[in-house]
Amino acid sequence: MAPRKLAAGNWKMNGTLASLAEIDQLLADHPRPGCDVLICPPATLVHALAGRVEGKIAVGGQDCHAKTSGAHTGDIAAAQLRDAGASHVILGHSERRTDHGETDADVAAKSVAAYEAGLVAVICVGETEAQRDAGETLDVISTQLAGSIPEGATAANTVIAYEPVWAIGTGRTPTSEQIAEVHALIRDRLAARFADGADFALLYGGSVKPGNAAEIFAIPHVNGALVGGASLRAADFGPIISALS
Ligand code: PEP
DSSP, X not given: OOOOOEEEEEOTTOOOGGGGHHHHHHHHHOSSOSSEEEEEOOHHXXXXXXXXXXXXXXXXXXXXXXXXSSSOTTOXXXXXXXXXXXXXXXXXXXXHHHHSOOOHHXXXXXXXXXXXXXXEEEEEEOOOHHHHHTTOHHXXXXXXXXXXXXXXXXXXXXXXXXXXXXXXXXXXXXXXXXXXXXXXXXXXHHHHHOTTGGGSEEEEESSOOTTTHHHHHTSTTOOEEEESGGGSSHHHHHHHHHHHO
Protein backbone atom coordinates (compact mmCIF):
# COMPACT_ATOMS: atom_id res chain seq x y z
CA MET A 1 0.00 0.00 0.00
CA ALA A 2 1.49 3.34 -1.01
CA PRO A 3 1.07 6.22 1.46
CA ARG A 4 -2.18 8.10 0.94
CA LYS A 5 -1.95 11.72 -0.13
CA LEU A 6 -3.37 14.09 2.49
CA ALA A 7 -4.00 17.84 2.48
CA ALA A 8 -4.61 18.77 6.12
CA GLY A 9 -5.66 22.17 7.41
CA ASN A 10 -4.97 23.37 10.95
CA TRP A 11 -7.18 26.32 11.77
CA LYS A 12 -5.52 26.80 15.18
CA MET A 13 -7.48 29.28 17.37
CA ASN A 14 -9.24 30.83 14.39
CA GLY A 15 -12.78 30.64 13.16
CA THR A 16 -16.41 30.80 14.20
CA LEU A 17 -19.52 29.18 12.77
CA ALA A 18 -19.55 31.78 10.01
CA SER A 19 -16.11 30.58 8.87
CA LEU A 20 -17.57 27.22 7.83
CA ALA A 21 -18.82 28.95 4.68
CA GLU A 22 -15.21 28.63 3.50
CA ILE A 23 -15.59 24.85 3.62
CA ASP A 24 -18.84 25.04 1.66
CA GLN A 25 -16.89 26.94 -0.96
CA LEU A 26 -14.00 24.47 -0.84
CA LEU A 27 -16.37 21.55 -1.43
CA ALA A 28 -18.11 23.42 -4.23
CA ASP A 29 -14.76 24.14 -5.91
CA HIS A 30 -13.33 20.64 -5.28
CA PRO A 31 -16.21 18.16 -5.26
CA ARG A 32 -13.91 15.20 -5.99
CA PRO A 33 -10.39 16.04 -4.77
CA GLY A 34 -7.66 13.67 -5.89
CA CYS A 35 -6.33 13.37 -2.34
CA ASP A 36 -7.67 13.00 1.19
CA VAL A 37 -8.65 16.33 2.75
CA LEU A 38 -8.73 16.98 6.50
CA ILE A 39 -9.77 20.14 8.33
CA CYS A 40 -8.92 20.56 12.02
CA PRO A 41 -10.98 23.51 13.26
CA PRO A 42 -11.12 24.71 16.87
CA ALA A 43 -12.89 22.17 19.09
CA THR A 44 -15.95 24.42 19.20
CA LEU A 45 -16.52 23.77 15.48
CA VAL A 46 -15.77 20.04 15.16
CA HIS A 47 -19.37 18.90 15.54
CA ALA A 48 -20.84 21.54 13.27
CA LEU A 49 -18.22 20.96 10.59
CA ALA A 50 -18.56 17.18 10.69
CA GLY A 51 -22.31 17.49 10.25
CA ARG A 52 -21.89 19.95 7.43
CA VAL A 53 -19.40 17.99 5.29
CA GLU A 54 -21.20 14.62 5.63
CA GLY A 55 -18.00 12.61 5.24
CA LYS A 56 -16.86 14.33 2.04
CA ILE A 57 -13.76 15.51 3.88
CA ALA A 58 -12.35 14.41 7.23
CA VAL A 59 -12.59 16.50 10.40
CA GLY A 60 -10.05 16.50 13.22
CA GLY A 61 -9.21 17.98 16.59
CA GLN A 62 -6.03 19.90 17.38
CA ASP A 63 -5.20 18.11 20.65
CA CYS A 64 -6.64 15.58 23.08
CA HIS A 65 -5.99 14.51 26.66
CA ALA A 66 -4.23 11.24 27.40
CA LYS A 67 -6.96 10.21 29.86
CA THR A 68 -10.41 9.06 28.84
CA SER A 69 -12.35 11.30 31.28
CA GLY A 70 -12.10 13.03 34.63
CA ALA A 71 -11.14 16.24 36.39
CA HIS A 72 -9.21 17.99 33.62
CA THR A 73 -10.87 21.38 33.19
CA GLY A 74 -10.65 22.71 29.68
CA ASP A 75 -9.29 19.50 28.17
CA ILE A 76 -10.96 17.20 25.66
CA ALA A 77 -10.80 13.41 25.56
CA ALA A 78 -10.13 11.60 22.30
CA ALA A 79 -13.48 9.79 22.57
CA GLN A 80 -15.24 13.16 22.89
CA LEU A 81 -13.65 14.29 19.63
CA ARG A 82 -14.73 11.05 18.03
CA ASP A 83 -18.24 11.53 19.44
CA ALA A 84 -18.35 15.00 17.88
CA GLY A 85 -17.53 13.57 14.47
CA ALA A 86 -13.74 13.76 14.31
CA SER A 87 -11.67 11.04 12.67
CA HIS A 88 -8.23 12.58 13.27
CA VAL A 89 -6.38 14.59 15.90
CA ILE A 90 -3.22 16.67 15.59
CA LEU A 91 -0.80 15.85 18.41
CA GLY A 92 2.51 17.39 19.43
CA HIS A 93 2.16 20.53 17.32
CA SER A 94 5.08 22.82 18.19
CA GLU A 95 2.64 25.41 19.56
CA ARG A 96 1.39 22.77 22.05
CA ARG A 97 4.93 21.76 22.87
CA THR A 98 5.90 25.42 23.47
CA ASP A 99 2.73 26.92 24.96
CA HIS A 100 1.78 23.91 27.10
CA GLY A 101 5.14 22.25 27.72
CA GLU A 102 4.15 19.02 26.03
CA THR A 103 6.93 16.44 25.92
CA ASP A 104 7.52 13.54 23.56
CA ALA A 105 6.16 11.22 26.28
CA ASP A 106 2.98 13.33 26.52
CA VAL A 107 2.54 13.11 22.76
CA ALA A 108 3.01 9.34 22.81
CA ALA A 109 0.44 8.96 25.62
CA LYS A 110 -2.05 11.15 23.76
CA SER A 111 -1.47 9.12 20.61
CA VAL A 112 -2.35 5.91 22.46
CA ALA A 113 -5.54 7.60 23.68
CA ALA A 114 -6.32 8.62 20.11
CA TYR A 115 -5.88 5.06 18.84
CA GLU A 116 -8.10 3.69 21.61
CA ALA A 117 -10.83 6.13 20.58
CA GLY A 118 -10.49 5.18 16.92
CA LEU A 119 -8.81 8.41 15.84
CA VAL A 120 -5.88 8.81 13.46
CA ALA A 121 -3.04 10.66 15.20
CA VAL A 122 -1.26 13.34 13.15
CA ILE A 123 2.00 13.47 15.12
CA CYS A 124 4.13 16.59 14.60
CA VAL A 125 7.89 16.87 14.88
CA GLY A 126 10.26 19.69 13.97
CA GLU A 127 13.43 21.50 14.92
CA THR A 128 13.83 25.09 16.12
CA GLU A 129 15.97 27.52 14.18
CA ALA A 130 18.68 27.35 16.84
CA GLN A 131 18.75 23.56 16.57
CA ARG A 132 19.07 23.74 12.77
CA ASP A 133 21.82 26.36 13.01
CA ALA A 134 23.65 24.11 15.46
CA GLY A 135 23.49 21.20 13.02
CA GLU A 136 21.22 19.22 15.32
CA THR A 137 18.20 18.80 13.06
CA LEU A 138 18.48 15.09 12.29
CA ASP A 139 19.24 14.20 15.92
CA VAL A 140 16.29 16.29 17.15
CA ILE A 141 13.90 14.69 14.68
CA SER A 142 15.16 11.20 15.49
CA THR A 143 14.64 11.80 19.21
CA GLN A 144 11.16 13.23 18.70
CA LEU A 145 10.14 10.31 16.48
CA ALA A 146 11.43 7.74 18.95
CA GLY A 147 9.69 9.40 21.89
CA SER A 148 6.46 10.66 20.36
CA ILE A 149 5.33 7.66 18.29
CA PRO A 150 4.05 4.86 20.53
CA GLU A 151 4.13 1.14 19.93
CA GLY A 152 0.90 0.31 18.19
CA ALA A 153 1.35 2.98 15.53
CA THR A 154 0.48 1.81 12.02
CA ALA A 155 0.12 3.44 8.64
CA ALA A 156 -3.63 3.29 9.18
CA ASN A 157 -3.72 5.08 12.54
CA THR A 158 -0.79 7.51 12.28
CA VAL A 159 0.36 10.34 10.01
CA ILE A 160 3.67 12.09 10.64
CA ALA A 161 4.04 15.83 9.98
CA TYR A 162 7.50 17.40 9.70
CA GLU A 163 7.09 21.03 10.71
CA PRO A 164 10.26 23.06 11.25
CA VAL A 165 9.31 25.47 14.04
CA TRP A 166 11.02 28.38 12.28
CA ALA A 167 8.90 27.85 9.15
CA ILE A 168 5.50 27.92 10.88
CA GLY A 169 3.62 31.12 10.17
CA THR A 170 6.78 32.93 9.10
CA GLY A 171 6.61 32.75 5.31
CA ARG A 172 10.00 31.02 5.37
CA THR A 173 10.42 27.47 4.10
CA PRO A 174 13.37 25.08 4.06
CA THR A 175 15.02 24.30 0.73
CA SER A 176 13.75 21.25 -1.12
CA GLU A 177 17.00 19.50 -0.19
CA GLN A 178 16.44 20.21 3.51
CA ILE A 179 12.87 18.87 3.38
CA ALA A 180 14.03 15.83 1.39
CA GLU A 181 16.76 15.07 3.92
CA VAL A 182 14.38 15.11 6.89
CA HIS A 183 11.61 13.19 5.13
CA ALA A 184 14.10 10.49 4.08
CA LEU A 185 15.23 10.23 7.70
CA ILE A 186 11.63 9.92 8.92
CA ARG A 187 10.89 7.22 6.33
CA ASP A 188 14.03 5.31 7.35
CA ARG A 189 13.19 5.49 11.05
CA LEU A 190 9.59 4.34 10.46
CA ALA A 191 10.71 1.50 8.20
CA ALA A 192 13.23 0.36 10.80
CA ARG A 193 10.62 0.32 13.57
CA PHE A 194 7.29 -0.62 12.01
CA ALA A 195 6.43 -3.43 9.58
CA ASP A 196 4.38 -0.98 7.48
CA GLY A 197 6.72 1.99 7.98
CA ALA A 198 6.94 2.52 4.22
CA ASP A 199 3.21 3.22 4.10
CA PHE A 200 2.80 6.00 6.69
CA ALA A 201 1.76 9.30 5.10
CA LEU A 202 4.43 11.95 5.72
CA LEU A 203 3.33 15.58 5.61
CA TYR A 204 5.43 18.70 5.34
CA GLY A 205 4.18 21.76 7.26
CA GLY A 206 5.42 25.33 7.53
CA SER A 207 4.32 28.22 5.30
CA VAL A 208 2.85 26.02 2.57
CA LYS A 209 1.06 28.32 0.11
CA PRO A 210 -0.51 27.98 -3.33
CA GLY A 211 2.74 29.32 -4.82
CA ASN A 212 5.10 26.74 -3.31
CA ALA A 213 2.87 23.68 -2.90
CA ALA A 214 3.68 21.95 -6.20
CA GLU A 215 7.42 22.22 -5.61
CA ILE A 216 7.06 20.81 -2.09
CA PHE A 217 4.81 17.93 -3.22
CA ALA A 218 7.44 16.90 -5.81
CA ILE A 219 9.96 16.12 -3.03
CA PRO A 220 10.46 12.39 -2.35
CA HIS A 221 8.54 11.05 0.67
CA VAL A 222 6.33 14.16 0.87
CA ASN A 223 2.80 12.75 0.77
CA GLY A 224 0.98 15.96 1.55
CA ALA A 225 0.94 18.99 3.79
CA LEU A 226 -0.20 20.26 7.15
CA VAL A 227 -1.28 23.81 6.39
CA GLY A 228 -2.00 26.56 8.90
CA GLY A 229 -2.72 30.05 7.62
CA ALA A 230 -3.42 29.03 4.04
CA SER A 231 -6.09 26.53 5.13
CA LEU A 232 -8.43 29.24 6.41
CA ARG A 233 -9.69 30.36 3.02
CA ALA A 234 -10.97 28.19 0.18
CA ALA A 235 -9.18 30.48 -2.27
CA ASP A 236 -5.83 29.48 -0.72
CA PHE A 237 -6.43 25.89 0.38
CA GLY A 238 -8.15 24.90 -2.88
CA PRO A 239 -5.05 25.42 -5.04
CA ILE A 240 -2.97 23.46 -2.51
CA ILE A 241 -5.42 20.55 -2.80
CA SER A 242 -5.19 20.82 -6.59
CA ALA A 243 -1.39 20.76 -6.47
CA LEU A 244 -1.49 17.51 -4.47
CA SER A 245 -4.27 15.83 -6.47
C1 PEP B 1 0.83 24.80 11.21
O1 PEP B 1 0.25 25.46 12.03
O2 PEP B 1 0.90 23.58 11.37
C2 PEP B 1 1.44 25.47 10.07
C3 PEP B 1 2.17 24.76 9.26
O3 PEP B 1 1.19 26.81 9.91
P1 PEP B 1 1.49 27.72 8.62
O4 PEP B 1 1.07 26.94 7.41
O5 PEP B 1 0.69 28.96 8.82
O6 PEP B 1 2.98 27.98 8.60
